[in-house]
Amino acid sequence: MKLGTVSVEGAQRVAVAVDTPGERAVLLYAGLTMADLIEDWAAARPSVERAVTDGARKAVTVGGLTWLPPVPRPGKVICVALNNSANVDRIISGPSHPATFNKPATSLLGHGQPIRLKQAFGRVHPEPELAVVIGAAGADIPHSAAMDHVFGYTIINDLTSPTMRAQDTFHYRAIHPKQDGTEGIEYVDTWVTYSGRYKGSDGFGPIGPWIATADEIPDPHALTVTCVHQGRVITEDSTQNLTHKVADVVSYISGYQTLEPGDIIAMGTALKGASGGGAVQNVNLTELGGPIEVTISGIGTLSNPVEMR
């Protein structure tokens, strides 16, 4: 099943696709949210299926809908960094486990909504990614149970400003306890980067339109990821190239951050460029504008125009 959230006369409505490409949808009753469905999906699913069957004749064309993020206010958006096999030969040193940062819910944006950039953001490039939507809550989830915590999959465009990343990097002498074990401190030359602006600014998280429920995606590591800028293909990759797989990531993260229903995990940028094309880093949306589009097989297409503000 494919589920999304749309806005109708200012109210949230859950949309359910009635065909495979997700071109027509039934809207569930007002007041029911995606969070409600995820919270108790096993109980809700049969009635959603009935609503789709009964309502198919009244299905609407999705082209005219105003999309919100499929989970409009996730408790967390956790993003895995540098998680593609194409990164490997660029990493001089780094962890062998998933490293993550958090994007705020205010950075999220629905399908079709304009990404509103400022000149102050500097360069901003797209990062096409598979995103996991968490179903059942959990902490310290064993690897063998990790997939049971996946409600479904969606698409996120993890917009990034390398300009703000460089600006918000400190080279400094960090305070460390003395290495020799005596009381007192010593200084260690350190670099540290803060992601609040370069990953978390308003509009830096287009997401959706659909969540494909887990049963629709038997293998999340066999999906093609395509990114198209102004009609030109810039990424043609596969989720098979993710270094840390979905079960690894869900299990690992849950050992540090308790996962809750509706939490989003962005699995890391699909990087493999189209033959003859550039890299996502060449696509400066601040200068070039949009639209910018990410397609993942079996899930759908996320497309957003770009506006300057």
Next chain:
Amino acid sequence: MKLGTVSVEGAQRVAVAVDTPGERAVLLYAGLTMADLIEDWAAARPSVERAVTDGARKAVTVGGLTWLPPVPRPGKVICVALNNSANVDRIISGPSHPATFNKPATSLLGHGQPIRLKQAFGRVHPEPELAVVIGAAGADIPHSAAMDHVFGYTIINDLTSPTMRAQDTFHYRAIHPKQDGTEGIEYVDTWVTYSGRYKGSDGFGPIGPWIATADEIPDPHALTVTCVHQGRVITEDSTQNLTHKVADVVSYISGYQTLEPGDIIAMGTALKGASGGGAVQNVNLTELGGPIEVTISGIGTLSNPVEMR
């Protein structure tokens, strides 16, 4: 006025202090949340004042209460990095504006609740900080209006693991567009640190117990900040040493991340050590345990035990 959130028989209740130190409190009716009050404080304040006057005889001693984070589920927790004048001579290069990261709501913990650490977290040290609670929503807030968006102030202990910080740092060749302007990419030697684990793990955000409303704190830059570990004073600082002031920070951040009612902004670590004492970085809670206590004048004392799990 001083407001907190407590849990009574599994339900959230807003507590309002009836005396200046906040030793006795009136509980407002069940169903009313801190988010509700913040959302419409001008309208709610008179009835809260009436409830305090009318209920003073039935006030409870706060010692026996189970505290939650004062805003139990803030939309965002934004933390300002390296924002103390004591940092200045340690910074070799870095931005002259506030640099920030986001902590997830799941990392927050109420006053008195145990910080549950794992050996896998490595070293974990306290960082005592003044936190701003946002009232009215806003984006691109002018400096002159910034203080109008402050609902009040609370205390946060921004727990940090330098072990996980080091582990989650990549030294890598970042992809940049070619400097000469021709199409294509080049590689730039870069360090980047991801804060998901070292700042965002469960229990890394003790906060509260009280929010002192803005009218109680005429000057947020004239407050003493004290951090006490197992009865030993490790920090004696003043918010006058914050490099970027509250109005600067609120205005600056709102240019990138839309601020919403109940959002928390942690203003940066109070660093000045007690005479003869060590630094907060010397206090490895994983090894030494708690309790760890932060007091800010005019707001209160946040104290948490430490447990291993």
